[in-house]
Amino acid sequence: MRHDTPISRFPVPSLAEMPADLRQRxxxxxxxxxxVPNIFLALAHRPEEFRAFFAYHDALMDRPGGLTKAEREMIVVATSAANHCLYCVVAHGAILRIRAKDPLLADEIATNYAKAAITWRQKAMLDFAVKLALDPGAVGAEDHAILEEQSFSQDDIWDIAAITGLFALSNRLASATDLRPNAEFFGMGRA
Known part of the structure; x- marks a missing residue:
């Protein structure tokens, strides 16, 4: 990352200026x-939204269920790539590399998930997520049926949709704020 480029177009408070709970997190x-990932600093611009965003993030990304943590990150990377979100592709690509223990997978998914080394089940999951991210009105019963055929439960389908929705918000905020990825993310999980 270029050192002269600000991490956001909006004011980024110093740690000393932040409420104690944000600073602690x-x-x-x-x-x-x-x-410190730049998203934490950028969202601290609005403390109530910071709290709400990360509460929902944690509820979705850390919950037990039929999706692995790596699959949850696959959704983030594929939909963020479809939405052209540099921050989320780079940051969550790093997390995916670590969670999947695969230095190539995140790049494959960000570039063209349909050609990535993933299972048919994971491809169906990403087909649904990307369709929901780009053309939500086109998602219908047939899309749910495809997921059910791949043994996704109703809870799993909700998780896919909720992760897609949260990161649609995140992608748009990151793009509007011109949020810059931390340099540390680029090399994580590659060795």
């Missing part, structure tokens, strides 16, 4: 990751 993330 950011410090926990920094301790675990070794750096």
């Amino acid at each position: 950011i410090e926990q993330v920094q301790e675990k990751a070794g750096f």
Whole structure:
């Protein structure tokens, strides 16, 4: 990342200016990751929205269910690529590489998930998610039937849709704010 490029078009508060709960969450993330992902700093511009976003994020991305954590990240990478969201493709691509233990998978999914080394079940999941991300009005019963044929439960289908919806919001905010990915993300999970 170019050092002279701001991480967001909007004001980014310093840690000292943030409410204590946001500061605590950011410090926990920094301790675990070794750096602070720029999304945390950018969303701190509006503390109530920061809290709501990350509460929903955690509820979707960390919940038990029929989708693995890697599959949840596949959804984020595929839909973010379809939405041309640089931040989310780079950041969640790094997380996908780590969760899948595969240094190539995120790049394959971001470039063309239909040609990626994934299962037919995962391809059906991504077909649904990308269709929902790009043309939500076109999603119908036949799309649900395809997922059910691939043994996705109703809860799984809800998760696919909810992750797609949350990251549609995230993609649009990241694009509108010109959110820059951290340099650290580019090399994560590649070795």
